[in-house]
Amino acid sequence: MHLLTVLMEAVASLVPYAKMGAGLGAGIAAVGAGIGIGQIGRGAVEAIARQPEAVGDIRSNMIVSAALIEGVAFGAIVVCLLILFV
Template sequence: MAVASPVFGQDGSTVSFSSAFGAGLVLIGAGLGIGKIGASAVESMARQPEVANNIQTAMIIAAALIEGATFFALAVCWFGYATA
């Protein structure tokens, strides 16, 4: 594998694959994270309806933070592809 690395790096296909693979992992992780937050929030609201507003606010803030990190990671993947 140490000998093959320079050969694969000559045409830039490794960078293209790495960027696409990284972007895919970012989107899968964000989808799973936001899905888990939504499921947990709905379950919590069903258990304690009196604090539903607080749970919903916390859920939206957490989802926004995950989305921000997702956009940042996608930008890193995209710029990595664009500069190669």
């Protein structure tokens, strides 16, 4: 029983660090998503410049890729917010 009390006190003392980590994680997820979508846009513009006739296929693939990146980033931000507020 004494070990459980010590562990609970240790966890309670680390709560501010967990909240700080959750905030940093949410920020990193947002920045990572922005960088990823920027890379997708750059690649799409370069591909359209090389093959203008394939603009429809390139655009649809770009939208699907951007949506997947946004989904992962949104999931990471939700997890960080859950850590922050729960």
